[in-house]
Amino acid sequence: MFGVMGVVNLAHGDLAVIGGYIALAVIAITHVPVLLSFIIVVPVMALIGYLIQRTLIQAALNRSVLTTLLVTFGLSVVIENALLQFVNADSHSIGTGNAIISGSWQVTSSITIGYLPLLILAVAVIVLLALQYFMSRTKYGRLIRAVADDREAAQLSGVNYRHVFGIAAAIAFGTLGLAGIAQGMYSQFAPTTGTTTILLFAFAAVVIGGLGSLWGTLLGGIVLGVANQIGGQINAAYDPLAGFIIFLVVLVVWPQGITSRRASA
Amino acid sequence: MSLATDAPDRSGQNLRVTRSRRNVAWTGIAAVIIVAVLAYFPYIVVTGTTNLMVQGFIVLTMATMWNLLAGYAGLVSVGQQAFVGLGAYFVLLLNIHSLSMFTALPIAAIGSGVAALPLWWLVSRLRSGYFAIGTWVLATTVFLFIQQFPALGGGTGMSLPNVPTGDTTLLEADTYWVGLAVTVAALVVTYLLLRGRTGLELTAIRDDERAARSSGVRVGRARLIVFVVAAIFCGAAGGLDAISQLIIQPSAVFSVQWTAEMAFAVVIGGIGTIEGPILGTIVYMVLEQTLQNYNAWYLIILGLVAMVIVLFARRGLWGLVDDRFHLRLFPVGYYLWPAGEGRRRFLR
DSSP: OTTTTSOOOTTHHHHHHHHHHHHHHHHHHHOOOGGGTHHHHHHHHHHHHHHHIIIIIHHHHTTOHHHHHHHHHHHHHHHHHHHHHHSOSOOBOOOOOOHHHHOEEESSSSOEEEHHHHHHHHHHHHHHHHHHHHHHHSHHHHHHHHHHHOHHHHHHTTOOHHHHHHHHHHHHHHHHHHHHHHHHHHSOBOTTHIIIIIIHHHHHHHHHHOTTOHHHHHHHHHHHHHHHHHHHHHOGGGHHHHHHHHHHHHHHHOTTOSTTHHHHO | OOOOOOSOOOTTSOEEEESOSSOOHHHHHHHHHHHHHHHHHHHHSOHHHHHHHHHHHHHHHHHHHHHIIIIISOOOOSOTHHHHHHHHHHHHHHHHTTOOHHHHHHHHHHHHHHHHHHHHHHHTTSOHHHHHHHHHHHHHHHHHHHTTOGGGTTTTOEEOSOOOOSOHHHHHHHHHHHHHHHHHHHHHHHHHHHHSHHHHHHHHHHHOHHHHHHTTOOHHHHHHHHHHHHHHHHHHHHHHHHHHHSEEOHHHHTOTHHHHHHHHHHHHHOTTSSHHHHHHHHHHHHHHHHHGGGTTHHHHHHHHHHHHHHHHOTTHHHHHHHHHHOOOSSOOSEEEEETTOSSOEEEO
């Protein structure tokens, strides 16, 4: 969602972590199966997204880009420290508690693919497909694109752009909720995971894939993940470093991102 | 913020242009007196106070630089901790090779400035929000990279090996004076930079980048200058932190919290003025001292205050002062005095 609204949300990662914490709370209270926790987490996150968009971010957008950055950066710092203060600094993970999910699939003697990463990839692809369908085929998708293209013109045609932005934010936050659950199931999260891992990797994936391109972002994410795995194989300390170096190389060689080379040529 | 255009036809009028609405020669004198009094501090207060003031100097130096970046050059960097950390590590590196840490400080500052050149080449391709996260990624990369050197303490960090033994009071006083010198240098350089040609260019860019570019302002060059100057002084602040703590931990010196502190101090004090960061630093230090027993609370409150100010009082606390008294302690703009007109137009 980095590109569509032209809003760079520095609190993105922290909100995904909040999604993870909500999932933990939901599972602890209602004892729903882990895989179904998203039925509650996603609407809750979407509601939070709509509210934050209509209050804080909209107020900042009406002023300037600088204000938006400062407000979302402030939000990020506040969320992180509030989590440290009210929860604790411990890492949490969401136990899958299901042998089938935590199993893996032996491809060759040296390559195994876990079902869980595969499931997460599948969910990511489904979410992207759904987003693409939503953006290109539905009424609200059309409205969001119209507002993103030209806010004044959309407003003149009778569009309530604040509501449209709110809907867009609700979708983005709902997706973030899924991301938070995935992060918790696949590895773990702590209050600071939001910025140190999720936000920076998400951004690197977006830049590698090309700004504003949904499928490019998926490709960017895969490139990053593979780079980190290979780096981690060589030396465990290179795990996050390798991905960032790939990011810097892409920034130098193709500032437009991998997928848009043809478009810019 | 833009030029006053509602003045009547001014072609036939006698216009007088001055730097300030009031004569501010007294501010210069006052500044010298304040610096002299501050320099005398180690003789009259306990060391706990000077240590606290060194923290204040670090925050003020960084806030001044962040203000230069965000308030004047339109570069919102969330990665200034890269240079804070580099400055600290340059001091450590030179100190390992038995150079006195005070001699190492200016070299570390310049080293950070030199390191800023290739980093600028990388991030200057990104615009506004993407620039912000890009600098953040860059700072994280530098952080992960530095940790790969066991000789520099690896991931856990290390103490400065060659610390002068003997009187700790003298050491703390020396640290204090060096801190004062760094801060004064940061303010003087910022003031001179903004008064000069670059300041005019930056003001033009801030008001309208496209118009500035078409009038022949070298936008990239002006931003490069600001980025390097900010790197030099953030490096100096980082080196100062290393000298006052005598220990370097990578996760602490490369913490994004540095940027949070500088950004909040600037926003609370008033972005786009030299006075703002000074006022903001004082507010910041008071809040930090009051709330220090409540763990993370001070950053939560600071963040909330900064968000409220950004949304509802964009020009910060100094903006409120300026609105009421039209006061500028560091005149970097111009006043236009139309002949015979009571109200003056102000160019900022």
